[in-house]
Amino acid sequence: MTIVLYNDQFVSREECTVDIEDRGYQFGDGVYEVIRIYSGKMFTGKEHITRLFESAEKIRLELPFTKEELTENLYKLVEKNNLHTGTIYLQVTRGASARQHQFPLEGKPVFTAYTKEVARPEAQMNEGVTAIIAEDVRWLRCDIKSLNLLGNLLAKQEAYSQGSFEAILHREGTVTEGSSSNAFIIKNNKLFTHPATNLILNGITRRELIRLCPGIGLEVKEEAFTLDDLQAADEVFIASTTAEIMPIVQIDGKAVGNAAPGEWTQKLQSVFKASIQEQCGELVKVER
Secondary structure (H helix, E strand, O other): OOEEEEOOEEEEHHHOOOOOOEHHHHHOOEEEEEEEEEOOEEOOHHHHHHHHHHHHHHOOOOOOOOHHHHHHHHHHHHHHOOOOOEEEEEEEEOOEOOOOOOOOOOOOOEEEEEEEEOOOOHHHHHHOEEEEEEEOOOOOOOOOOEOOOHHHHHHHHHHHHOOOOEEEEEEOOEEEEEOOOEEEEEEOOEEEOOOOOOOOOOOHHHHHHHHHHHHHOOEEEOOOOEHHHHHOOOEEEEEEOOOEEEEEEEEOOEEOOOOOOOHHHHHHHHHHHHHHHHHHOOOOOOOO
């Protein structure tokens, strides 16, 4: 039986019900996080939880728990579901109230969280995946990890319909990020990625790999780059909680480099795996 966390209670999935007038359901009025679990432990859990609080503050939503209380309950959830490798999805909405656009005068936030078994995408990380280029039609507060994801979904669906893993988004020729990831290029032994402004979500995996770059001698440039830069890059990869560091070997049918994961990308995969092991324990070896 799957156990979910509903507000501060552990209940079966069948017992977890949400009101039809919940503002998350009707307006997307809420925020969320996805946390990776390796060996039963949260990877960069502190950073994810901190970002949840930051996103909530940006939409003026007061969370009904402390970071410490949430951390404790999430670990209980992992234990109750006997999760070894997977994810926790957690979200909080402004709660149920009579439908109106302005915030309700009274109301109680609704929090839900559940776990899911998700294996590491080892084969794809070894071989690389393909991507398409799509226009970034999302709103201008992409720094908030909100429930408003329709623009992301449309881009991801277009990539899927063309047999690709990801859509790399741009605004008037300037690359922002992927539909569900951050985007990176390597050119002349330097890593480029869009700066952490309102136009992208400052991914936790993004932050971790930037932290790791000096250790392998890779210079980081948090600078916007163009579609021309993307197509002329030596290496391209994306990063996210579930995809980890994923090489892009083809974009819109055109090979990136020699159409295989690049050397810098592979080095980053190795040190990122080491970071996971440092926090969470030994992982199954990725064979190349």
